[in-house]
Amino acid sequence: MLHGDVELPYEWHEELHALVHGLNDCTDDLGTAQQQLQHGVADTHNALSTHAGHLRALQHTLLYARLRPLAHIQERLTHCAQLAAQDTGKPVELLWQGIDTQMEHSVLDALTPALEHLLRNCVAHGIEATPARRSAQKSETGKIHIRLHNAGQQQLLSLQDDGAGLNVAAIRSKALALGLIAAEETIDNASAAQLILQPGLSTAAAVTELAGRGIGMDVVADTIASLGGKLRITSAAGQGCRFDITLPAPPQVEQVVALRAGSWRVALPARSLETVRRIAVDTATQALAQGVLQDDASGPLPVYWAGAVWQQSARSMEPTLEGQRSLLIVRSDSARWGLVVDEVLGTQEVTLQPPTDLEVPVPGLLGTAAQPSGQVLQVYEPAAVLSAHEARLLARHDAAENAPIAADNEPDRPLILLADDSLSVRRLAQHLLQTNGYRVATAADGLEALQWLQADNAPALLIADVEMPNMDGMELLRRVRAEARFKQLPIVMLTAHIAGPVSQKALDLGAQAFLTKPYSPNQLLAQVRRYCTTVVAQ
Numbered sequence: 302m303l304h305g306d307v308e309l310p311y312e313w314h315e316e317l318h319a320l321v322h323g324l325n326d327c328t329d330d331l332g333t334a335q336q337q338l339q340h341g342v343a344d345t346h347n348a349l350s351t352h353a354g355h356l357r358a359l360q361h362t363l364l365y366a367r368l369r370p371l372a373h374i375q376e377r378l379t380h381c382a383q384l385a386a387q388d389t390g391k392p393v394e395l396l397w398q399g400i401d402t403q404m405e406h407s408v409l410d411a412l413t414p415a416l417e418h419l420l421r422n423c424v425a426h427g428i429e430a431t432p433a434r435r436s437a438q439k440s441e442t443g444k445i446h447i448r449l450h451n452a453g454q455q456q457l458l459s460l461q462d463d464g465a466g467l468n469v470a471a472i473r474s475k476a477l478a479l480g481l482i483a484a485e486e487t488i489d490n491a492s493a494a495q496l497i498l499q500p501g502l503s504t505a506a507a508v509t510e511l512a513g514r515g516i517g518m519d520v521v522a523d524t525i526a527s528l529g530g531k532l533r534i535t536s537a538a539g540q541g542c543r544f545d546i547t548l549p550a551p552p553q554v555e556q557v558v559a560l561r562a563g564s565w566r567v568a569l570p571a572r573s574l575e576t577v578r579r580i581a582v583d584t585a586t587q588a589l590a591q592g593v594l595q596d597d598a599s600g601p602l603p604v605y606w607a608g609a610v611w612q613q614s615a616r617s618m619e620p621t622l623e624g625q626r627s628l629l630i631v632r633s634d635s636a637r638w639g640l641v642v643d644e645v646l647g648t649q650e651v652t653l654q655p656p657t658d659l660e661v662p663v664p665g666l667l668g669t670a671a672q673p674s675g676q677v678l679q680v681y682e683p684a685a686v687l688s689a690h691e692a693r694l695l696a697r698h699d700a701a702e703n704a705p706i707a708a709d710n711e712p713d714r715p716l717i718l719l720a721d722d723s724l725s726v727r728r729l730a731q732h733l734l735q736t737n738g739y740r741v742a743t744a745a746d747g748l749e750a751l752q753w754l755q756a757d758n759a760p761a762l763l764i765a766d767v768e769m770p771n772m773d774g775m776e777l778l779r780r781v782r783a784e785a786r787f788k789q790l791p792i793v794m795l796t797a798h799i800a801g802p803v804s805q806k807a808l809d810l811g812a813q814a815f816l817t818k819p820y821s822p823n824q825l826l827a828q829v830r831r832y833c834t835t836v837v838a839q
Contacts, residue, residue: 368403368551371449374413375400381417382445385424391431392442393424399449404456405551408528412458412546415521419460419544420445422518427464427542437539439463454655454667456550461543467536469493494534498522555653557670557680559646560629562608563618566646568670568680575630575637577645585626585641589616592694593832594628594639600782600811601791602630603691603831604639610690611681619643633684634804635815640683653680664689695830715761715833716740720750720777721795722769726818730764733822734829747772751780754787761833767796767803775810782811791832795820 379395386393404412428434428443435441444463449456472493476482481499488496500519525532530548556571580588588594588604595601607629608614617626629640651670656663665685670678717739721727724745731741742760744750748771750763763781767774774794781787794807797818804815814828 367406369406369409370401370403371397371409371447372400374409374416377413378416378420378447382420382424385421389424389428391424391428393428394442394444396444396446397448398446402449402451402456403551404449404548408548408551411524411528412548415524416447416460418517418521423460423462423464423542426468427462427466429465433465451550454550456548458546458548459543460546461541463541466490466538466540466542467493467497467534469538472496490536490538494536497534498532550655552652552654552668554650555667555670555680556648556650557653557678558629558648559678560607560640560642561644561646562606562611562642563614565608565611565613566676566678567607567611568651568678569629569631569683570667570680571648573631573633573683575632578628578630579625580628582621582624582626585628588639589641595789600789600813601832602637602639602813603687604628604641605687605690607640607642610640610686617641617643631683631687632808635808635817636684637808637813638683638687651678651680691827691831695827714738714740716742716759717762717764717829717833718742718744718750718753718758718760719764720744720747720769720774721764721766722746723766726766726795730825733825737826737829739829739833746770747774747777750777754781759786760790762829763790763792764829765792765794767794767807775807778807778810778812793828793832 375397382393382395423445424443428445429437429439431441434443446459446461448459448461451457467490469488469490473482473488473496476488476496476499477484479499481496482488497518522532525546525548528548530546533545533547534542535545536542557568558571558574559566559568580594584594585604589606592603592605593601594604606614606616608617627642627645629642629645631638631640651672653668653670655668656666665681665683667680667682670680672678717734719727719730719734719741720743721730722745727743727745731743734741742753742758744753746769747765750765751772754760754763765774765777769777772780774796778792778794781790781792792812793814793816794804794812795816795818796803804817807815813832816824816828
């Protein structure tokens with residue numbers, strides 16, 4: 302019809318023309334409807350974003366409404382100590398640390414009577430009378446330190462006096478009278494600390510409100526246990542007594558990155574994530590087979606399949622997207638790792654509920670977070686989980702490697718360069734590594750190590766101290782990484798400083814790991830085996 306090959310009546314042409322106009326009108330209507338839908342989607346997206354912001358604000362408000370600082374009970378405990386000091390005639394001073402640290406309101410309220418009891422006991426039987434303190438060359442005013450701080454998944458509350466400590470002889474006598482110990486049994490400070498938790502054991506001559514460390518200590522221990530905590534008592538004669546109370550940390554808001562390996566879903570704190578990369582399937586397969594990614598810009602990077610790290614699956618069973626896999630690079634204060642995953646599910650803000658009532662601690666488990674869908678997501682600290690996974694791999698490797706190294710196989714043994722200005726450190730580390738089948742070359746400073754490397758020597762691993770004369774470890778690290786042939790040389794740094802800014806700087810400069818002196822032989826061997834032994838990640 303379009304080319305005139307078919308002759309049509311005029312009425313058919315009119316009808317066709319009307320149909321074309323109708324289709325044009327429908328197209329215009331569809332375009333208008335599409336624009337309206339787009340505006341509606343944008344408005345809905347903005348409304349959802351605003352709603353999510355309101356929900357996060359409400360979440361924060363509800364969370365912090367449950368929390369109170371230790372300062373909330375400071376006045377009450379101070380008043381309790383002052384009353385006890387007046388009753389006994391002993392001047393006492395309370396010293397506070399961490400009073401701004403938050404605790405759950407219900408926990409703080411339940412714990413306050415137990416703390417009051419401990420304070421009264423410290424004043425009544427811990428702090429000596431003024432003449433006795435003068436004889437012991439102590440300040441006439443007794444000191445009681447109260448400290449609270451967070452330690453990962455726990456809160457540590459300690460109460461310590463500078464008094465005489467537990468009266469071990471009196472406690473033994475009372476325990477013997479109650480039939481708690483045999484006549485020939487001797488006790489020390491640790492045994493006495495356990496005995497005072499027995500109901501009815503008191504060294505006081507008369508039962509009063511300030512009757513001593515025995516009456517009511519069983520109630521104190523039960524109260525702490527009911528809160529999911531533990532009580533530990535330590536004492537030293539003439540130096541005082543210390544009560545350490547360990548409690549579950551309160552819920553906290555945490556930014557996490559959710560990931561999926563097969564059907565296993567887990568989340569990591571966003572603060573531990575360095576970056577997310579997409580790498581070719583062949584590169585990922587080779588890295589997983591060798592346990593290390595060789596082409597990383599900062600040198601060799603230990604790489605593992607996330608499902609194997611959490612012992613859920615041996616390898617990914619899903620087809621790849623565009624021939625690539627996702628690689629998460631995570632870091633701690635002392636090392637970096639790579640995690641291959643099937644999918645990165647995104648970043649979200651969650652309320653982290655610490656784990657409680659775990660009979661067997663789960664390495665790295667920070668807590669759980671409820672999702673809007675109702676699913677509960679486990680949140681892990683990656684360094685602890687990866688360290689546990691590497692320990693399993695090394696145990697398997699050691700079990701399989703029982704044959705001694707033959708003398709004619711000497712060149713095949715990995716060569717390690719150890720640079721440290723301490724002769725004793727070099728000798729001890731050299732003996733340890735040689736005993737475990739490695740060849741070791743040593744250098745007394747960074748300059749000597751650099752000259753050794755420039756003489757066409759190629760070690761499997763460089764271990765360098767940070768603080769050395771002539772050239773320190775950081776400068777050696779910079780020089781080594783500046784040479785193309787040493788770009789992939791694994792480097793482990795040693796220092797006497799606590800892991801923190803120094804270790805972060807070393808990792809940023811291209812070190813693979815960081816050890817803090819004094820380190821254990823197993824810690825050193827674990828790092829050496831990680832980079833000098835090819836293991837198959839499972």
